[in-house]
Each structure stands twice: as C-alpha cells, then as structure tokens.
Amino acid sequence: MTFTAEQLGAGPAQGRRDPIAILVDQEKNRLTDLIPVRHQRMATTPFTFYRGAAALMAADLGSVPDSGIRTQLCGDAHLSNFGLFLSPERQMVFDLNDFDEAHPGPFEWDVKRLAASMVVAAQANGADDRAARRAARWAARAYRRTMVKSADKSVLDCWYARVDADEVLAEIGDRLDTAATAKARKVLKKSRHRNSEQALTKLCELRDGTLRIKYDPPLLIPAEEAFEGTPEEQIRTMFLDRFEVYRKGLAPHLGALLDQYTFVEAARKVVGVGSVGTRCWVLLFVGKKNQDPLFLQLKEAQQSVLAPYVEPVAFANEGHRVVIGQQLLQASSDILLGWLSTPVFQSDERGVASSTAGDSDFYIRQLRDGKGSVVVEDMPDDRLAMYGELCGKVLAQAHARSGARGEIAAYVDGLGRSFDRAIADWSLRYSAINEADHDAWVTAIADGTLSGATLGS
Structure with missing residues (x-):
C-alpha cells in the first residue's frame, strides 16, 4: 500500500467548488416549502451546518487521492448518527443509525x-484546538485498534459483533463521575420508552373521539x-396501495405481523x-380496540452524496440501496425495513392530490423502536472524547462485517499511531473549512441569496 500518512492527512484540493452552490443543487428535487426550514437548521451552529x-x-x-480500499460506507458517519435502539431481541444496543448516504x-x-465531527462538536462546546484534536485522535485510535483485532476473528464473530448499551455503561462507569453515570442511565431509560406508544402521545390527539395525527405546520x-x-378516502387509498406494495416485499411471517394492524392515517413529517x-411520511396503525399503536416512516431516498465520486452500485432503487447498506453495517437491523418506488404525491392548484410528478424511491422502517441519542452539546471535553472512542469502535465493527476488513486492518496497523495523527490533523483543518462554509451560509441567508430563509424563524 503506497497511500502514506501524509496523503491520508492532506486537506481538500485547492479551488473548491462554491459550497453554497453544491448545497442548493441538492434542493432541486425537494419540497420548496420546507427548504427554509433546512436553511434555518443548518445556520444554527457550525455543528448543525456540518450535519x-x-x-x-x-x-x-x-x-x-484515496487509499483504494473499498468497503460498505455509512456515508454520513458523524457522531450524531450513532445512537441507541432496541434490537429484534429487545436488547438495547449502540450502533450507527442513519444510512441515507x-x-x-x-x-x-x-x-x-466521524473524526471531523468530533472536532467541530468539541469546538462548538468551547474546546480549544488541542482538546478538539484529541477527541478526533481518540476516535481514530479506537477505530484502528478495533479493526486490527477484527482481523483475527472469524467471519461470524465479526458479523455478530455488537455493542450492548448496558455493558458499555458498566465498562466506562469507573471513568465517569456520579452525575455523568446518572445521566447516562437516564438516557438509557428514556430510550427504552421511545416507542410507538410514546410517539402516540407526542404526535396524536383525540378529535371528536377519534385518534388523529396533530396538525403542527410545517413540521407535521x-x-x-x-x-x-x-377526498379522505382517496388519500387513504393512495397510502394503502403503496403500503401493500411494501408489505408484499416482506417475508411472509412479517406480513402476518402487519396484518394485525389497521391503518389510521398518514402525515408529512420533517426530520x-x-x-x-x-418527502417523509409517518403512517399510523393501531392494533385491536384502537390500542397498540405502530408508526412506520416512509422516507424518500435520493442519490447518495458519495455517488458522483465512486463506482456505481447495482441498485436501481435508492431505497433498496439504503436498506442493504443498513443491513450490511448494523449488527441488528429493524425487522420491518423495506423499500419501494411510488409516484410522488403533489397537489394541484385546487389542493387535489395527484401523482403526475414521476416516481420517487422510498424506504420504510419503524419510526421509533427504542431509539435514543446523547445530547452532544452538553458534553464536556473528556466525555466527548470518550464518546468518540465508542463511535470509532462501532464504526470499525461495521466496516469489519465486510470482506475488506483484512486489508483495512493491515493498512491501519502498518501506519500505527501515524494513522490516528493523520486523521486528527485532517479533522482540525476540515473544521476550519466547515466554519468558513457555515459563515458563508449564514451570510447568504442574511443578504437574501438563499431566498425565503430567515434566521430565528
């Protein structure tokens, strides 16, 4: 392998394309009334912009140039795209949880x-460059060490490797003070209750004695x-038709599971x-006697941001790409994952729904299944660095599920600590670029270049 540590740590090429133009290009096929929300959320801090x-x-x-070593990527492995969720066995695990890219x-x-997100987040929390770089270096070190260990494991051991949340808390408990340990336990407890029943209390209300989804524009x-x-019946038919296409793509036993639920209604939700x-919809179902709710999320899958810069993948459906990527990277994936293509729903000048705007690809998953995450903005330097270690370990386990783990392990082991330092140096430089891009974004909003967006709205 001739890809050196110096090349690994080299910054982006000179003469970058206008960052505003790249992000605006992404919005061409998005819902125009929600674009101001995107602008506002990205403008909030350098970290939200990075996300x-x-x-x-x-x-x-x-x-x-790159290493030339290919594996299945998450594509957006920043630290807020790791989190807690319940496995099919109902165990709380910590893993990657976003696979759109x-x-x-x-x-x-x-x-x-991942490493650059550590620097951006640490600096946003007030850390100096040394502490921020340390967080990135620890994440890279954890990745390297875990990947090297994986090379000596069996294929099945790598495939089933996962991070149990309770075991993690037990392992790091002696590195946390009492208050931090209590907060971690609170996050675990809260996550276990983030399910469809909890979503019901947040997203629904009784109207005229009937369970309905709330009206909270533009977010819901x-x-x-x-x-x-x-007509309401026409809307219902539209969603039920698409749901049936998805259901037929599932294994028969999962179809039997879903047959025990009755569709109530759908709503557009910003996430x-x-x-x-x-385009993102939530679909509410209920079990017997209007109890036992189930929320499914029908989310549009567009082309991965990585696609223009790498070899193409053999999926005609972007939703299929997302689902397969998740199943390859996660040790325990949602049993109800699925995908489909469907005509885009839009309204004419009278507000009547039609599906003449062409097809879009979607994937479907449970909206909440014990999902939870830490509040990055609340973390002091030492805890953020520890969290980066955990994320680096999980990312290595995800990559180790592929056949490339031996080649990756040999490369990072060969570089040793130079790998950690190169990633940390690159991350510190990239954080400065991200901050400049964020400043340009905020300026574009303030001077009206990004039309319709207002800060603080």
Missing part, C-alpha cells in the same frame, strides 16, 4: 467524517391537510437536518 453538509465533504473527499467507497471517508401535517381538497425537504 447537513455531507454533500460538501463528499465533494472534498472525492477531490483528492450509504454507499461503497474508500474506508477512510467514514473515519474522516396530516395528509388530509397536505392534500386539502382531496433531521440534511434530510429536510425530502
């Missing part, structure tokens, strides 16, 4: 995305409001930062 600007980093990574590519791209809009003027403006 929404995966396309910028992809362009920067694609502009310089999943795509095969150079292994170090995921590592750099029931389909009957989104398509005002369209995340970078995803804002993509």
Whole structure:
C-alpha cells in the first residue's frame, strides 16, 4: 500500500467548488416549502451546518487521492448518527443509525467524517484546538485498534459483533463521575420508552373521539391537510396501495405481523437536518380496540452524496440501496425495513392530490423502536472524547462485517499511531473549512441569496 500518512492527512484540493452552490443543487428535487426550514437548521451552529453538509465533504473527499480500499460506507458517519435502539431481541444496543448516504467507497471517508465531527462538536462546546484534536485522535485510535483485532476473528464473530448499551455503561462507569453515570442511565431509560406508544402521545390527539395525527405546520401535517381538497378516502387509498406494495416485499411471517394492524392515517413529517425537504411520511396503525399503536416512516431516498465520486452500485432503487447498506453495517437491523418506488404525491392548484410528478424511491422502517441519542452539546471535553472512542469502535465493527476488513486492518496497523495523527490533523483543518462554509451560509441567508430563509424563524 503506497497511500502514506501524509496523503491520508492532506486537506481538500485547492479551488473548491462554491459550497453554497453544491448545497442548493441538492434542493432541486425537494419540497420548496420546507427548504427554509433546512436553511434555518443548518445556520444554527457550525455543528448543525456540518450535519447537513455531507454533500460538501463528499465533494472534498472525492477531490483528492484515496487509499483504494473499498468497503460498505455509512456515508454520513458523524457522531450524531450513532445512537441507541432496541434490537429484534429487545436488547438495547449502540450502533450507527442513519444510512441515507450509504454507499461503497474508500474506508477512510467514514473515519474522516466521524473524526471531523468530533472536532467541530468539541469546538462548538468551547474546546480549544488541542482538546478538539484529541477527541478526533481518540476516535481514530479506537477505530484502528478495533479493526486490527477484527482481523483475527472469524467471519461470524465479526458479523455478530455488537455493542450492548448496558455493558458499555458498566465498562466506562469507573471513568465517569456520579452525575455523568446518572445521566447516562437516564438516557438509557428514556430510550427504552421511545416507542410507538410514546410517539402516540407526542404526535396524536383525540378529535371528536377519534385518534388523529396533530396538525403542527410545517413540521407535521396530516395528509388530509397536505392534500386539502382531496377526498379522505382517496388519500387513504393512495397510502394503502403503496403500503401493500411494501408489505408484499416482506417475508411472509412479517406480513402476518402487519396484518394485525389497521391503518389510521398518514402525515408529512420533517426530520433531521440534511434530510429536510425530502418527502417523509409517518403512517399510523393501531392494533385491536384502537390500542397498540405502530408508526412506520416512509422516507424518500435520493442519490447518495458519495455517488458522483465512486463506482456505481447495482441498485436501481435508492431505497433498496439504503436498506442493504443498513443491513450490511448494523449488527441488528429493524425487522420491518423495506423499500419501494411510488409516484410522488403533489397537489394541484385546487389542493387535489395527484401523482403526475414521476416516481420517487422510498424506504420504510419503524419510526421509533427504542431509539435514543446523547445530547452532544452538553458534553464536556473528556466525555466527548470518550464518546468518540465508542463511535470509532462501532464504526470499525461495521466496516469489519465486510470482506475488506483484512486489508483495512493491515493498512491501519502498518501506519500505527501515524494513522490516528493523520486523521486528527485532517479533522482540525476540515473544521476550519466547515466554519468558513457555515459563515458563508449564514451570510447568504442574511443578504437574501438563499431566498425565503430567515434566521430565528
């Protein structure tokens, strides 16, 4: 392998394309009424901007030489895309939890995305460059050590390796003070209760004695409001038809599970930062006697931001790409994951729904299944660095599930600590670039270049 530590740590190529132009290009196929929400969320801090600007980093990574070692990538492995959720066995695990940008590519791209997020987050919390760089270095070191260990494991051991949340807390308990340990236990407890029943209390209300999804524009809009003027039965048929396509793609036993639920209604819901403006629907189902709710999320899958810079993948459906990427990287994936193509729902001038805007790809998953995450903004330097170690370990386990683990392990082991330092140096430089891009973004909003967006709205 001739890809040196100096090349690994080299910054993006000179003469970058205008970052505003790259991000605006992403919005061409998004819902125009939600674009101001995206602008606002990305403008909040350099870290929220980083979260929404995966396309910028992809362009920067694609502009310089890479290791040539390919594996399945998350594509957006920043530290807020790791979190807690319940496995099918109902065990609380910690793992990657966002795969919209999943795509095969150079292994170090995921590592750099994670490590740079450590620096950006640490600096946003008031850390100096030394402490921020340490957080990135620890994440890279944990990745390296875990990957090297994986090379000596069996294929099945790597495939089933996962991080149990309770075991993690037990392992690091002696590194945390009493208050931090109590907060960690509180996060675990809260996550276990983040399910469809909890979503019901947040997203629904009783109207005229009937369970319905709340109207909270622009973040949550029931389909009957989104398509005002369209008969409710027509809206119901639209969603049930698409649901049936998804259901037929599942294993028969899962179809039998879903047959025990009755569809109530759908609503458009805004999620995340970078995803804002993509078409995302939540579908509410209930079990017997109007109890036992189930929320499914129908989320649009667009082309991965990595796609222009790497070899193509053999999936005609972007939703299929997302699902397969998740199943390859996660040790325990949602049993109800699925995908489909469907005509885009839009309203005419009377508000009547039609599907003449062409097809879009979607994937479906449970909206909440014990999902939880830490509040990065609350973390002092030492705890953020520890969290980065955990994320680096999990990322290595995800990459080790592929056949490339031996090649990755040999490369990072060969570089040793130089790998950690190179990733940390690159991350510190990239944080400065991200901050400049964020400043340009805020300026573009303030001077009206990004039309319709207002800070503080």
